[in-house]
Amino acid sequence: MIPFVDLKAQYISVKDEVDAAVAQVLETTQFVLGKEVAAFEREFANYCNADYGIAVNTGTSALHLSLLAAGIGLGDEVITVPFTFVATAAAICYTGATPVFVDIDPVSYTIDVKQIESAITERTKAILPVHLYGQPADMEPIMAIARRHNLTVIEDAAQAHRSEYKGQRVGSIGDLGCFSFYPGKNLGAYGEGGMVVTNNPEYARTIQMYRDWGQEQRYHHVLKGYNYRMEGMQGAILRVKLRYLDRWTEARRANAALYDELLANLDVKTPVVMPYSHHVYHIYALRSPKRDWLQQQLNEQGIQTGIHYPIPVHLQPAYSDLGYKSGDFPHSEQAAKEVFSLPMYAELQSSQIDTVVNTLTSLLDGVKVA
Template sequence: MIPFVDLKSQYLSIKDEIDSAVLKVLESTQFVLGSEVKALEAEFASYCNADYGIAVNTGTSALHLALLAAGIGPGDEVITVPFTFVATTAAICYTGATPVFVDIDPITYTIDVNQIEAAITERTKAILPVHLYGQPADMAPIMEIARRHGLVVIEDAAQAHGAEYKGQRVGSIGDIGCFSFYPGKNLGAYGEGGMIVSNNPEYTHTMQMLRDWGQETRYHHILKGYNYRMDGIQGAILRVKLRYIEAWTEARRTHAAQYNQLLANSGLTTPVALPHNRHVYHVYAVRTTQREWLQQQLNQQEIQTGIHYPIPVHLQKAYADLSYQAGDFPHSELAAQQVLSLPMYPELTPTQVSTVAQSLQNLLQGVPA
């Protein structure tokens, strides 16, 4: 079996360090926030080349607080994409604002910057680009448009830890950057977790209060806040794992290069990493018109795959109230019908990558298993 992800192998490779870090928190009894979380905030902000880090309980909470700190609320509009995990849209709706979608670029799967200005209205307050699959969005024109129109830019970097755009780490390019530490992410907790980074001290102070019941000091509630605090154990685990993320990222990039080479003449569309981007391959998604059949056949050969994402948000029943229709965002809709995510994690071996690629080649050429 070649699993789609293999969290156990990664844990076993750093087991002694993880176990020691967890025991340290248990002995300290700092179970919520505490010194380990505070240290993680500083270390992860530094990793992103940002001034401040605010640790929270999920990536969704990170997006929610970022939007609130930027003053987004009822009556406002936030421009984003429909080809993303639903949390991007949900966080906008949590504030009472309205998501306004624009289509993706069919090559990068990130927001089509040429469509942004046409979507801006007098109610637009922010642009929320998604660095999907670990590929940075085209941030320079996004920032130029935002500054010209007086808009806030909040980066959804949930899948893009360590990704770079023209030498800049994602998360630190816009006004606020949001990350997820869901277990399967490039930097994953052993449970839920998230992080917000920013260079803006006012936004940071607001988000620090909002994540902890709106308190500035204990029992002094300045804002109507939330219980979005990170657990001490997750902070300790993530500090250990942060020391390995660069090596793990380079392993992912090596696997992607091997996939690209082996699948070059397969008939599949493989990911394109733009030359000015450092793509970190949270997901290695190919495109094919035979997705369901290929997935079924690979599963029979004990090769697990995934689909990210089969239904774009504008066609999800939960968001029918936004009144979008099939055909509104053709590139997002076609990608949703065709993408297939192959096994991708640092612990993959070259032999496993070769096995996956050869199986795909054989299936597409009609070679019996």
Template sequence: MIPFVDLKAQHAGVRTEINDAIQRVLDSCHFTLGPEVTAFETEFASYCQAQEGVAVNTGTSALHLALLAAGVGPGDEVITVPFTFVATVSAIQYTGATPVFVDIDPRTFTMDPTQIRAAIGPRTKAIVPVHLYGQPADMDPILAIARERGLVVIEDAAQAHGAEYKGRRAGSMGDMGCFSFYPGKNLGACGEGGMIVTSNPQFARTMRMLRDWGAEKKYHHVLKGYNYRMEAIQGAVLRVKLRHLERWTEARRAAAKRYDRLLAESGVSTPVAMPYARHVYHVYAIRTAHRQVWQETLEAKGVQTGIHYPFPVHLLPAFGDLGYAAGRFPHSERAASEVLSLPMFPELTEAQSAQVSEAVRSLAATSDLCAAGA
């Protein structure tokens, strides 16, 4: 069976380094925040071309604190997309603000900038573009609109570690950029973790207080805060993995090129890497109108797949109170019904890529014959 993600293969290559890093933390007995986390903040912020990093316990916490630092709260509105993981929208609601959706560009699965102006109202406070699947949103027009209207831009870069837009790293273009280090991410912890990067020192100062119960120093609580601190072991592990991230990223990009080549002229809709982007392929998502059959058949052929994501947020029962009906965001809804993610990880071999591609090509040919017969 070819796995969708092979974390064991990745861990095997860095096991000794990670074991040494964890032992260093155990020996120090400094288990929360501390020097390992501080060092990781500096190193990751530099990698993202930002001045400051604020490490937290999850990517969701990163989004929450970035919104709070931007002054988002009850009565405000925040523009984002419905084709994303629910954490993007939940973090907005945690602040008491209301998410306002715009549809995606069907080529990239990211925010369509042409729809933003119509969504801006008197209560709009921020825009949260999502760099989905490892490709940055089209940031220049988004940033231009934000500057024109005095809006804060918070990049949801949870799937875009090392991605670039016109040479600028994901997370460095807006006022703040938020990352997740969930284990399956391009840069994944041995557990949970998150980070906000920014070049605004005031935002960084506010978020550092908010993550640690609002304390400026011990027992001096300036703000009403949260327990969102990163554990030292995760900081140490992520420092090790960050040193390998560029190599892993290039391996992902090479695997994507193999898929592109092997699936060319098959009729399969493959990812579109925009000319402005360095796509880092957190996910390699194809599209098919026969997704359930394809997924079941590929599984039977020894190929695991994933779906990111099967429902747009506005149609999930948990977010029915937002009042959006089916048909409101057609590109998001169609993508949610068609996307199918193929195996993608740095250690994916040429033989595995060929096996996956042959199985997909066979399905595409069969589907074409069925469609022609119908």
């Protein structure tokens, strides 16, 4: 079997360092926040070319607290996309604000910047672009629109660690950048984790309080906060793994290049790298009207695949109250019917990629693989 993601292979490659880091946390007993988390905050912020990093327990929490720090609340609107993981919209709703969707660009799968301005109303307070699959949204026009309308830009960079837009690391382009360290991410914890990066000291201070019960100091609660703290072990593990992120990213990009080469003549759409983008391939997403059949056949041949995402948020039952209907965002809806993801991780071997592509080739040529 060729797994969609192989977390064990990565762990084995850094096992001694990770085990030592975990043991150190056990010795110090700094299990929540602590020195390891503080060091990781500094190192990851520096990696993103941002002034501040605030570690939290999930990427969803990073989004939630960024919105709160930006003053988003009841009655406000935040512009984003429906073709994303549900957490993007959920975090907006947590604040009492309303997600306002615009469609994606059908080539990049990120927000269609040409549709943003027409969605702005007097209640709009922020734009929340999603750097989907490891490719950044087109940030330059987004920032220009935001500045014209005095809007906050919060980057959902949950899938885009190390990605760049015109040479600038994502997360540090907008007012706030939000990352997830869910285990399958390009930089993944051994559990849950998230981070906000920003260059704004007031945002950083506010989020630091919000994540820890709104405390400015122990038992002095300035804000009505949350228990969104990162665990010490996750900070220690992520510090180890951050040192390998460049190497792992280049391995992903090499694997993607090999996929591109081998799939070039097949009747599937491979990822398009936009001219402004340094793509980091959290997901290697193909597109085909035969998606469901191909996925079933690949699975039967022992090749795991994924779908990110089969139902856009505006058509999810939980978000029916937003009032959208089928046909409102045709590019998002069509992508949801056709996109599927091949195995992609740094440890993926070229021989495994050959097997995936040979199987796909046989399927698309109508030949049953033995």
